[in-house]
Amino acid sequence: MxxxxxxxxxxxxxxxxxxxxxxxxxxxxxxxxxxxxxxxxxxxxxxxxxxxxxxxxxxxxxxxxxxxxxxxxxxxxxxxxxxxxxxxxxxxxxxxxxxxxxxxxxxxxxxxxxYQLIDVPKVEEVHYISIAGLGFDCKVAEVTNRSRSKRLLNKLGLGGLSYVLNIFRVLFTYQPSDVSIAVDEKIYKFQDVWLIAVANLPYYGGGIMICPDACGNDGALDICVVSGIGRWELLFVFPLAFRGKHIKHRNVKMLRGASIKISPSSSMVMQCDGEIVQNKKADFSVDENALKIF
Structure with missing residues (x-):
């Protein structure tokens, strides 16, 4: 049944x-x-x-x-x-x-x-299947989820565009943070971080290929960090992400690992599969082959 x-x-x-x-x-x-x-x-x-x-x-x-x-x-x-x-x-x-x-x-x-077996990432006690993110993109998701434009565009069959439109709303007020990221116990430090995506699969935000090499059955998570970039240059980089071309930009760092701990200098909004979560920590792990999916 x-x-x-x-x-x-x-x-x-x-x-x-x-x-x-x-x-x-x-x-x-x-x-x-x-x-x-x-x-x-x-x-x-x-x-x-x-x-x-x-x-x-x-x-x-x-x-x-x-x-x-x-x-x-x-x-x-x-x-x-x-x-x-x-x-x-x-x-x-x-x-x-x-x-x-x-x-x-x-x-x-x-x-x-x-069916196929797929990995399921976990941040603290919350599982997700596609992508978790912290920072600018999460603030955009938060604004989008309560926006009138999303409802209007959904009626027109263009719901994915609501995320894009709200990027411009958030861009000029968002304040980036300094962040330390431990990937399989190796420490990376970044200044002025705009967003961090921790991906099991490539897409989020209605078609943005933020981590083009992410694979749901490799036991690892792909991480995209965008840091040290100006607001106007971020606008230039953003359209590249729809085709996964942003990863070659000098202000984009791609990492990969099975155990990830993110420590920001100030509070960052977090989302999992587009849903805002209220976790105090950002410690990620992977449950391998944990879900049957068609």
Missing amino acids: YHIIVNKMAGNGKGLRMWKEVEKYLEKKNVTYLVSFTEYAGHAGELIENIEENLVQAVVVVGGDGTIHEVVNKLVHKKVALGIVPAGSGNDLARSLGVPFAVEGALSRILKGS
Whole structure:
């Protein structure tokens, strides 16, 4: 049996529209399923808190990366696999894994039953699947999640652009920090750090390839640090990140490791899979092959 988790409000109503397509497809294929609808933040995780591993073959999320983030935290090290029908604004996990954005393609992939094992990073007690970040990009994510422009652009099918627009809102007020980063116990020090991305997979922010070489089954995390750069030059570097070309810039440092500890000189906002988290520490590790995913 498949347990379908639907966030009707994902993508400003896209979740509900896609669920109707999903329902028709599953009925046509005579697939046995249970469906649950989320009603508030955190509800997706609650709905599968006590999932019966011997009864449920997969949890299928019809929603965005935020809903997936909640579900991932309940499926780590479980026999139950994760399936995705992308219905959010950014859909970066689907983009990284090559999951079709169309309902029929996404469901066909799931119903074939061929899953892969993927690493799941952890920062303190919070798991995530794609990318965690600290600094400027997190402030942008925080502003984007509560912005009117996101809702408007979602209606137009351009939800990913809301992140880009809010970069300009945050750019001229954000204050960078000095940061020490321990990667597998080797210490790196950076001044005037704008952002740090700790990636299991390449994409975040609605198509930004921040860590182009990140691979979800190599037991390591890729780290992108942007530091010592002026505001106007950051605007020049940013568009390069959509194609992963920013990594050659002199103010961008790429690192890789399995154990990462980040110590900023001042408080930095942190996000995991686009969701703001309130961790006091930024200590990262990797649970290898911890999640089954279609």
